[in-house]
Amino acid sequence: MRWLSDQGLRNLLRVAADPDFGGTKYRLLDEISRGGMGTVYRAVDTELERQIAIKVLNGPEAGEDIARRMVREAQIIARLEHPGIVPVHDVGLLPDGRVFYAMKLVRGGRLDQYASADVSLKDRLRKFQAACEAVAFAHSHGVIHRDLKPQNIMIGSFGEVLVLDWGVAKVMPTHSTQADSEADTLLLAANGNTGDELQDTAQGTIIGTPVYMSPEQARGEIEGLDERSDVYSLGAILYFLFTGKSPRLTDEARLQIRPRELNSKVTKPAEAVCLKALAQSREDRYANARELAADIAHLIDDEPVSAYRENTVERVGRWLGKNRFLVLLVLTYLLIRVFFIFTARR
Amino acid sequence: MEQDTDIGGQENRFPETRHSAIVAARSEDVQVRQRAFEAIVASYWKPAYKYIRIKWKASNEDAKDLTQGFFTTAIEKRYFDSYDSTIASFQTFIRTCLDRFVANQRKSQQRLKRGGSSEHFSLDFSEAEGELLLQPRADELTPEDYFHREWVRNLFSQSVERLQQHYKEKGSEVYFNLFERYDLQADGQDHSVDKVSYASLAREFGVSTMDVTNYLAAARRDFRKLVLNNLRELTGGEDEFRREARALLGVEIK
Numbered sequence: 308m309r310w311l312s313d314q315g316l317r318n319l320l321r322v323a324a325d326p327d328f329g330g331t332k333y334r335l336l337d338e339i340s341r342g343g344m345g346t347v348y349r350a351v352d353t354e355l356e357r358q359i360a361i362k363v364l365n366g367p368e369a370g371e372d373i374a375r376r377m378v379r380e381a382q383i384i385a386r387l388e389h390p391g392i393v394p395v396h397d398v399g400l401l402p403d404g405r406v407f408y409a410m411k412l413v414r415g416g417r418l419d420q421y422a423s424a425d426v427s428l429k430d431r432l433r434k435f436q437a438a439c440e441a442v443a444f445a446h447s448h449g450v451i452h453r454d455l456k457p458q459n460i461m462i463g464s465f466g467e468v469l470v471l472d473w474g475v476a477k478v479m480p481t482h483s484t485q486a487d488s489e490a491d492t493l494l495l496a497a498n499g500n501t502g503d504e505l506q507d508t509a510q511g512t513i514i515g516t517p518v519y520m521s522p523e524q525a526r527g528e529i530e531g532l533d534e535r536s537d538v539y540s541l542g543a544i545l546y547f548l549f550t551g552k553s554p555r556l557t558d559e560a561r562l563q564i565r566p567r568e569l570n571s572k573v574t575k576p577a578e579a580v581c582l583k584a585l586a587q588s589r590e591d592r593y594a595n596a597r598e599l600a601a602d603i604a605h606l607i608d609d610e611p612v613s614a615y616r617e618n619t620v621e622r623v624g625r626w627l628g629k630n631r632f633l634v635l636l637v638l639t640y641l642l643i644r645v646f647f648i649f650t651a652r653r
Numbered sequence: 654m655e656q657d658t659d660i661g662g663q664e665n666r667f668p669e670t671r672h673s674a675i676v677a678a679r680s681e682d683v684q685v686r687q688r689a690f691e692a693i694v695a696s697y698w699k700p701a702y703k704y705i706r707i708k709w710k711a712s713n714e715d716a717k718d719l720t721q722g723f724f725t726t727a728i729e730k731r732y733f734d735s736y737d738s739t740i741a742s743f744q745t746f747i748r749t750c751l752d753r754f755v756a757n758q759r760k761s762q763q764r765l766k767r768g769g770s771s772e773h774f775s776l777d778f779s780e781a782e783g784e785l786l787l788q789p790r791a792d793e794l795t796p797e798d799y800f801h802r803e804w805v806r807n808l809f810s811q812s813v814e815r816l817q818q819h820y821k822e823k824g825s826e827v828y829f830n831l832f833e834r835y836d837l838q839a840d841g842q843d844h845s846v847d848k849v850s851y852a853s854l855a856r857e858f859g860v861s862t863m864d865v866t867n868y869l870a871a872a873r874r875d876f877r878k879l880v881l882n883n884l885r886e887l888t889g890g891e892d893e894f895r896r897e898a899r900a901l902l903g904v905e906i907k
Contacts, residue, residue: 308780308810313788315837316802319809322836323877324902334870336851351866 326363327403333361341365344373344474349412352396359396360412364405374406380474381408383450391441393469413471414464419457422548428572431548432607434460437468439541439600445470446534446595449479453532455540456519457547477532518553519543522587535589538599542584542592545603549573554585561587577606579615675743675889678733693733693747694724694774696811696887700803701751702781708796709755717778723754724774738889742897748800805901808887812879813837819875827858831865832872877902 311319321338328335328350336349336358345362352359364377381398388394398408418438422431438460442452452459452473459472517525521539524532546554550569557563566573566581573581580602586592593599602612609629611617617625627634677689702720705711711719727733727750736746790799820829834857835849851869855862881898888894 308807309813310780310784310787311806311810311813311837316806316809318836319813319876320805320901322873323809323880325873325877327874327877328870329874334866335873336866351863 326361326401326405326407328401330402331399333359333409335361342472342474345377350409352409358412359409360393361407361409363401363407376474377406377408379478380476383476383478384408384410384473387445387448387450389441389444391437391444391468391470392473393471413461413469415462415467417458418460418462418468418544419547421462422457422551428549428577429607432577432603434462434468435541435545435548436600436603436607438470438544439596439603441468441470442537442541443596443600445476446537446597451477451479451532451534451537452540453477453524453536454519455537455544457544460544477529479533518555521589523589533589534595535592537596538584538592538594539586539589541596541599542581542586545581545584549577549581574606575621576612576615576617580606580612583614672886673889673894674886675733675736675738679731690724690728692886694776696807696883697747697804698724698774698776699781699784699807700800701747702776702778703785703803704748704751704796704800705755706785707790707799708752709759711755713778713782717776719755719758720776720778721774722758723751726754736889738893742893743887743889744801744804744897748797808880808883812876812883815879815883816872816876819879820872827860828868828872828875831858831868832876835869836873836876 325335325338326348332352332354334351334353336351339347339349339360341347345364347360347362350359350361351357362377362381364374378398381395384392385395385398393410393413396409396411398406401407418434421434442455445452450473452470453475454472455470459470461469461471463469519540521532521536524536524539543554546552546566549566550564550573552569555563562582562585566578567575580599583602584592584599593602598613602614604610605612609625611622611625674689674692677685678693680686680689698720701723702716705716705719706713709716709719732750736743740746741749790796794802816832817829820826831854835851835854851862851865854865858865860868880902884897884901885894888897
């Protein structure tokens with residue numbers, strides 16, 4: 308009988324455990340990434356003859372709650388039609404019983420990879436602003452992401468910014484009607500059930516990624532989470548973009564090192580924006596991602612930001628810096644005038 | 654578009670879905686029982702032999718005798734009749750029986766002489782011994798985990814053989830050859846190291862990249878079906894089969 312090495316056996320186990328796309332229009336190519344809930348594969352849509360990405364639930368043993376979450380993720384993304392959010396094309400069940408959804412295949416790199424390159428602070432801010440706008444759009448539709456981190460933000464090959472992985476997103480109570488009931492219907496079909504109530508993420512459950520997670524989320528206060536929890540995560544991402552490190556907190560939940568201590572190029576207003584987003588008390592943060600995005604736009608344009616009160620010297624300095632060309636022009640004009648006055652007197 | 658092959662599907666050239674050999678081992682029909690025993694022995698003798706060598710630190714000669722003796726006694730004394738799939742998996746059951754058998758043998762110092770029993774199986778122990786040398790047990794694996802891994806290895810090896818046979822009979826060897834080249838990786842290398850791509854395979858086999866995609870997808874699907882088919886044969890009932898399929902492949906059998 309054929310001898311299988313350990314590596315050969317691992318390959319075959321992976322192949323055999325790969326999702327079965329038989330009877331669908333998709334052909335599996337390879338694995339892109341694997342997460343706790345699902346695995347993303349590169350696949351071919353054989354009808355349209357184009358490559359797509361398909362997220363497939365890791366296995367039915369993952370549990371009903373996880374499957375339900377994945378269907379909800381697909382439905383939430385489908386509702387959020389925004390250039391910063393990857394469009395979903397299809398959702399359904401594979402012949403092997405696993406939930407999947409198909410989406411656009413994004414070619415590019417993750418924000419953390421982008422930030423490790425030699426990119427100016429302004430360019431980083433522009434990408435960050437685009438991410439904030441995508442999250443702000445979700446907030447305006449009553450959706451909070453709950454797992455924002457550099458690894459979940461992609462920079463596409465055209466420079467576009469896409470916020471990914473909405474697997475633990477929450478629809479705010481006033482918005483959660485249609486998607487929830489549709490997710491339940493699909494899952495009940497998947498599990499052969501007829502009507503037991505499915506459980507949402509329980510109070511006290513900690514979901515998300517620790518260093519990018521708001522203090523209230525880290526405490527497991529699922530019920531009370533709102534847009535400001537995402538604002539904290541965005542603040543942590545901004546900290547990462549400024550310093551190349553994720554924020555670390557002291558035992559008293561205070562920031563150990565301020566951004567300017569790690570990167571002197573970070574201006575005081577920029578640091579203030581970051582610290583406001585990272586405020587321990589959510590009342591002290593931006594109310595939502597749109598407010599944060601507005602301050603980021605001001606930073607990019609050298610305008611005053613809501614998070615920082617300038618003194619007169621700073622205001623004049625910023626004005627001079629922003630109007631450098633005009634100031635130089637006036638100074639040159641004045642120097643020429645003085646020169647002519649002196650030469651005329653002689 | 655290229656038609657996928659379908660094991661047990663429309664063309665139905667592949668043998669029908671296998672039934673549980675564990676159930677068949679209790680049959681009153683001698684021939685049915687004999688075939689069932691052969692299937693069980695074929696799937697378990699290598700894991701059993703290696704397990705005895707590792708856990709019981711038996712010499713290869715002792716391990717040969719104990720393996721032969723175990724299966725012979727199990728069949729003669731109809732060990733498998735007492736198996737209850739609601740208590741444990743068949744794999745756990747057979748390992749427990751094996752442990753008990755070896756312990757008893759050691760206790761009574763009765764060394765089974767090869768060929769001394771009424772039943773004798775033709776088992777290639779030199780092959781199993783060679784495999785032991787090629788792939789020694791990793792320290793972090795318990796003997797029980799090692800037994801499970803060797804059982805999975807055997808199950809997959811059988812499935813690969815059957816897949817090859819299936820495509821040979823259909824005259825579609827290219828499916829298997831691509832599968833072997835890309836997924837089986839005879840040299841034991843990872844793709845990330847080996848850099849085998851669909852495009853390079855397309856050039857190597859003189860087909861289009863889309864053909865490589867389709868052939869590989871079909872071969873993988875057929876392989877998965879064969880693994881499940883073999884698994885069904887080696888489990889005691891539908892519930893155990895589903896549990897094992899879920900544990901092994903993460904698939905839910907409807």
